[in-house]
Amino acid sequence: xxxxxxxxxxxxxxxxxxxxxxxxxxxxxxxxxxxxxxxxxxxxxxxxxxxxxxxxxxxxxxxxxxxxxxxxxxxxxxxxxxxxxxxxxxxxxxxxxxxxxxxxxxxxxxxxxxxxxxxxxxxxxxxxxxxxxxxxxxxxxxxxxxxxxxxxxxxxxxxxxxxxxxxxxxxxxxxxxxxxxxxxxxxxxxxxxxxxxxxxxxxxxxxxxxxxxxxxxxxxxxxxxxxxxxxxxxxxxxxxxxxxxxxxxxxxxxxxxxxxxxxxxxxxxxxxxxxxxxxxxxxxxxxxxxxxxxxxxxxxxxxxxxxxxxxxxxxxxxxxxxxxxxxxxxxxxxxxxxxxxxxxxxxxxxxxxxxxxxxxxxxxxxxxxxxxxxxxxxxxxxxxxxxxxxxxxxxxxxxxxxxxxxx
Amino acid sequence: xxxxxxxxxxxxxxxxxxxxxxxxxxxxxxxxxxxxxxxxxxxxxxxxxxxxxxxxxxxxxxxxxxxxxxxxxxxxxxxxxxxxxx
Numbered sequence: 001x002x003x004x005x006x007x008x009x010x011x012x013x014x015x016x017x018x019x020x021x022x023x024x025x026x027x028x029x030x031x032x033x034x035x036x037x038x039x040x041x042x043x044x045x046x047x048x049x050x051x052x053x054x055x056x057x058x059x060x061x062x063x064x065x066x067x068x069x070x071x072x073x074x075x076x077x078x079x080x081x082x083x084x085x086x087x088x089x090x091x092x093x094x095x096x097x098x099x100x101x102x103x104x105x106x107x108x109x110x111x112x113x114x115x116x117x118x119x120x121x122x123x124x125x126x127x128x129x130x131x132x133x134x135x136x137x138x139x140x141x142x143x144x145x146x147x148x149x150x151x152x153x154x155x156x157x158x159x160x161x162x163x164x165x166x167x168x169x170x171x172x173x174x175x176x177x178x179x180x181x182x183x184x185x186x187x188x189x190x191x192x193x194x195x196x197x198x199x200x201x202x203x204x205x206x207x208x209x210x211x212x213x214x215x216x217x218x219x220x221x222x223x224x225x226x227x228x229x230x231x232x233x234x235x236x237x238x239x240x241x242x243x244x245x246x247x248x249x250x251x252x253x254x255x256x257x258x259x260x261x262x263x264x265x266x267x268x269x270x271x272x273x274x275x276x277x278x279x280x281x282x283x284x285x286x287x288x289x290x291x292x293x294x295x296x297x298x299x300x301x302x303x304x305x306x307x308x309x310x311x312x313x314x315x316x317x318x319x320x321x322x323x324x325x326x327x328x329x330x331x332x333x334x335x336x337x338x339x340x341x342x343x344x345x346x347x348x349x350x351x352x353x354x355x356x357x358x359x360x361x362x363x364x365x366x367x368x369x370x371x372x373x374x375x376x377x378x379x380x381x382x383x384x385x386x387x388x389x390x391x392x393x394x395x396x397x398x399x400x401x402x403x404x405x406x407x
Numbered sequence: 408x409x410x411x412x413x414x415x416x417x418x419x420x421x422x423x424x425x426x427x428x429x430x431x432x433x434x435x436x437x438x439x440x441x442x443x444x445x446x447x448x449x450x451x452x453x454x455x456x457x458x459x460x461x462x463x464x465x466x467x468x469x470x471x472x473x474x475x476x477x478x479x480x481x482x483x484x485x486x487x488x489x490x491x492x493x
Contacts, residue, residue: 228455240451243480288410288427290480291457296409298423331451389447 008095008175009054009182015189015211019047021218021371022207024194024230026050027059028170029349029356030222031177031188032364033371038184040365041372046186047216048178049209051193055174057224061293061325062357063248063280065261065272067104067165069124069131072395074382075334076127079355081379082362083164089361095176098275101166102260105142107310109154109266117160124162131162145257145313152309154266165261167272167280170357177364197234197346204345218371220347225291225326227350235343239336240388241328241351245292246285247299249322253277257313269306279314281307283354285327293324329353332393337363337383339370347371348385410483416470422483428463430454431475459486 021037023030026048037043050056066086068079086099108114117133124131135158136148148156178188189211197219198206207214223230228241254277263270271281284299300319308315330336330351339347349367352359362379369377376384387393410422436449454460460480465473477487 226457228453229457232454232456238448238452238454240447241453241455243455243457288422289453289455290483292481292483294409294483328455388451389443391443 008179009188013187013189015047015192015209015214016045016187017213017215018045019187019214019216020045021047021220022214022216023048023220023222024207025057025222025224025227026054026178026188026190027057027222027224027356028055028173028177028360029224029352029363029367030220031174031181032360033220033222033349033367034186034364035177035181035184036365036368037371038181038186041368043368043372044185046181047214048181048186048188049192049194049207050188050190053190054178054188055171057226058325058327058352058356059174059224059360060171061248061323062170062354063270063272063282064167064170064274064357065104065165065270066099066168066358067162067261068129068358069104069106069120069160069162069165070396071120071123072334073123073127074394075396076123076129078362078366078379079359080127080129081365082359085361085365086168089173089176093176093180095172095179096169097172097176098169099166100168100275101164102272103161103163104165104261104263105139106160106162107139107262107264107266108157108159109264110157113265114157117158120160129162130164131160134159134161143258143260143262145311146262147310147312154264154309167261167274169275173360194230194234199235199343199346202342202344204343216345218345218347220349220367220371222349224350224352224356225328227348228328231348231350235346237342239348239351239385240330241336242289243291244285244288244327244329245290245294245324246283246327246354247295247322247324248280248282249295249300249303249319250274250278250280251314251317252320254279254317258311262310264306264310267306267310269303269310271307271311278320279307279317285354291326293326295322295324327354331388333396334394335359335363335383336385337367337370337380338385339376340374341385411485412464412476413485414466414469414472415474416472417466420466420469424466424468426465426467428465428473431461431463457481
């Protein structure tokens with residue numbers, strides 16, 4: 001029982017001097033891209049290079065909520081595809097991702113918010129995603145623990161109810177994808193830091209790591225919170241990203257009381273009960289860029305206040321753990337997925353902010369297509385980097401809360 | 408994350424009194440012949456330094472002054488005295 005445990009993704013591989021593709025970042029997006037490259041595109045000579053360990057960053061720090069009720073036409077299909085992939089991946093990877101499609105309830109606290117939700121619901125329904133507008137009484141019927149009285153700071157007017165959403169076990173997806181990728185021959189190099197990216201005549205030629213040089217024609221930047229810094233340091237390419245620390249916490253385990261993900265823009269809080277019984281809740285973002293991932297007493301107080309109004313039965317429940325992670329926020333709250341521009345062979349899958357978890361499977365699938373063919377799939381075209389200079393920012397900021405260091 | 412900033416007028420104050428104003432990117436570009444790329448570079452693009460960066464702050468809940476300071480983004484500590492700017 002206490003013998004040497006072999007990881008799911010096999011023994012430590014040796015770093016080869018040549019790969020068809022190098023993926024920077026052993027998180028969900030990098031591993032998903034590697035998995036789909038190997039599975040669908042027969043590109044198996046692929047290295048995933050991770051500075052620390054698999055799932056060290058946002059992949060292991062998020063609150064594992066998935067949904068496809070985004071605001072804009074471009075985003076919804078991508079997230080819907082990710083939602084559809086969880087049961088498929090669970091089977092394919094032969095690994096229980098613990099997908100619990102309990103449904104999401106986005107609470108609305110004013111008539112104006114209800115109107116905004118009405119548009120969100122219309123977008124979802126247009127794309128065939130189940131989403132309804134419900135009133136406060138229906139909210140109470142779905143979540144009896146909810147406080148719908150009028151005498152709280154932000155009384156509940158109604159909610160956007162999105163039944164297909166839910167939660168997963170985030171570590172399971174990291175391990176499952178790593179297992180799946182390794183099965184197809186992908187080399188996963190942990191504790192390997194990228195120190196430089198070689199470019200010749202506008203083309204990617206190599207990646208320098210602290211374990212040696214790798215020749216490669218393709219690089220995917222899937223470094224999450226560090227992607228913008230990496231892009232600027234190694235290629236001089238600035239990205240429209242601000243990196244902020246975002247916090248989350250869990251309470252002590254409780255008997256089942258919350259069978260939906262509940263979120264509120266006005267209270268600036270969301271909560272769901274994990275399968276272990278803990279209430280996982282977030283999400284406070286620091287209002288200035290930093291890489292600390294440190295937590296604050298300020299936020300514990302905020303969260304306690306919000307939860308004890310929204311879900312009064314949680315008064316007196318103790319928080320058990322509290323942690324922070326990095327969110328790479330773009331000005332329009334939508335990611336940057338682009339490639340071959342301005343450097344041929346350089347692909348980006350970054351700027352995910354705090355949406356990287358719910359999208360990873362679909363983003364990996366399409367980035368793999370992109371990296372194999374060199375042509376951007378239609379699904380990813382709206383997410384190009386040039387949209388910022390063309391003033392074609394996406395309208396995702398209209399959904400829920402707008403987190404940037406600028407507001 | 409705890410943050411203490413030194414306002415050039417009020418001295419050391421709690422970071423929550425301030426509003427972050429972005430990375431220092433030099434003067435605003437001239438509007439004559441301004442290309443969309445140059446404007447985008449000024450408005451949106453960041454270096455996202457994991458280390459010491461020069462940045463703008465406004466003491467919004469205090470005297471209202473705008474100033475630049477140097478801060479280490481990996482530990483949230485100021486590393487220099489802020490330089491008062493107009």
